[in-house]
Amino acid sequence: MGTESSDQKHPQFGHLPLATSGPQECALTGNALLRNPYFNKGSAFTAEERETFKLHGLLPSNVQTLEEQVERAYKQYCSRQDDLAKNTFMTSMKEQNEVLYYRLIQDHLKEMFPVIYTPTEGEAIANYSRLFRRPEGCFLNIYDMDRIDDNLAQWGAPDDIDLIVVSDGEQILGIGDQGVGGILISIAKLVIYTLCAGIHPTRTLPVVLDAGTNNKAFLQDPLYLGLPKPRAPTQQYNTFIDTFIRSARTHHPNAYIHFEDFGLANARTILDKYTPHIACFNDDIQGTGCVTLAALTAALHITRTPWAHLRVLVYGAGTAGTGIADQIRDAIAVETGREASDAAAQIWCVDKHGLLLRSDGERLTSAQASYARRDEDWTHTPHTDLLSIVHAVKPHVLIGTSTQPGAFTEAVIRGMTSHVPRPVIFPLSNPTRLHEAQPSDIFKWTGGKALIATGSPFPPVEHDGETYEVAECNNSVCFPGIGLGAVLCRTRLLSPALLVAATRALAAQAPALRDPRRGLVPDVTEVREVSVRVAAAVIREAGREGLSRVGGIPEGEAELEGWIREQMWEARYRGLELVGRERASRVARGEAGATGSRLARE
């Protein structure tokens, strides 16, 4: 586990795998220190530090607090003319001073989350090659597979990396193939891990797998920074993935691997292949499934619909849609004692050719096949028309993961409302412009009866003099806590039981359970505390299943949560201790109290 504090003892918990307090050892001085975003404090370096680290003459004389720096940075942020410019400003702040960057976001979380994540991050990704200033992360090239080992080895010693987020850029945030720009989704997800779960920012690695792109505009753009070739054929692609996983396991054997925004054909195949062997997670399949099931669980608590009678319609049966369907199927099976195949019969999936039917044959992916319906039951209903399907199925729940804006029309929503008293409607497609319906319209068309959650943030809805929160049902509410739990107990695998435990922990924290005007999932401003509970559930379950590789984890609830909190990184300045280069390289090799792998190269 993290070596940062291997020589520090915590008064309450003894030796913690990863401590985030106390002084930090630093071998950098002068300009090199100011240019290092992890150690840099800018105008907040104390008089003593300015002396010790040879900073005199390199900084204006006034020593400021982090709060004063945040105030100035926020004013600069506000002066940027639009969200994309604000996003670019934040990227540059991250390159200069990580503590200030995270603290600024934390102090303005609600306002800034959509700027550093969906929807604005999608715009930044689409414009990656135009906005590019400085590379961040690890770029792997399918035509240079022999170098993957070296490329990954340079990120530190085997114990330095706890978490890798990797994307191949094929299906980014609902905006399709973004090629090498996919590095930015890996970076954005890692920022959320740090913000929302206190994952140590220097112990993570963002990776993009550049296998080409089928984005025609990029292929014709001389400024495109990735491989200007169509995506490589399947066999070569599979070898690329295998090589990446093998090298990652060799050089960073403890890293939990998070897959993000892979294309439909590959996302599931890769997850199924590696889940039995390594601790890995696909956010679009499992994270989205987990948060949606948690939101649904809270909604059913309010509507009082029994699991045994539940009817669910999933519109858009791709990576996210089938991931959600699987989680709901498994929950129905657990709650009713039915076989998973029987539980699947309570879920109807619609994709671009209409309701999934058995006669679709080879057109169905393996994930879709278990939801295909018998053709003979649909001979009298137009199975390509959503409204007709709604009238035939009478769903309690309608979920949109189709990227088709406005697909949940007034007729569809009113049709659904004619069959069930409290329709549960989740338009989850990102970014905001791709949502299947607007929450305010859904509220209007259902006479305020709907229980709504959306994929991107929306403002609250007014109805009959009351204000109703619209929950953001985004995997960002659950993947940080799941990852924190997985990292802290160094789970060998991320088994289905760990995900069930995480989902239950998340569902139990739905604000709507306390007040029906509040959201079906916790708000982003609450996520850090939510992550503690989710991580605790994951760690406890990993212990029960014999998957945990860390000893001495406290058992009591309060003690376990305290143990987790102690290891969550926080955006505050710590004292610096000057050490010699030799000590610093031992630190970087994990032989002494380290400050993070990336410093090995600095």
Ligand SMILES: NC(=O)C1=CN([C@@H]2O[C@H](COP(=O)(O)OP(=O)(O)OC[C@H]3O[C@@H](n4cnc5c(N)ncnc54)[C@H](O)[C@@H]3O)[C@@H](O)[C@H]2O)C=CC1
């Ligand atoms: N809220 C959240 O946490 C998450 C939201 N998403 C969003 O969900 C959407 C889908 O993402 P993925 O599943 O990764 O993409 P995907 O490409 O794997 O799935 C989209 C599916 O929609 C289908 N589709 C296209 N046109 C359709 C139509 N007219 N009717 C019905 N189905 C249609 C496609 O054939 C495909 O199977 C994206 O907008 C993405 O941003 C994805 C993951 C998490």
Ligand SMILES: CC(=O)C(=O)O
């Ligand atoms: C939220 C997310 O993971 C997506 O839209 O792909």
Ligand SMILES: [Mg+2]
């Ligand atoms: Mg995603």
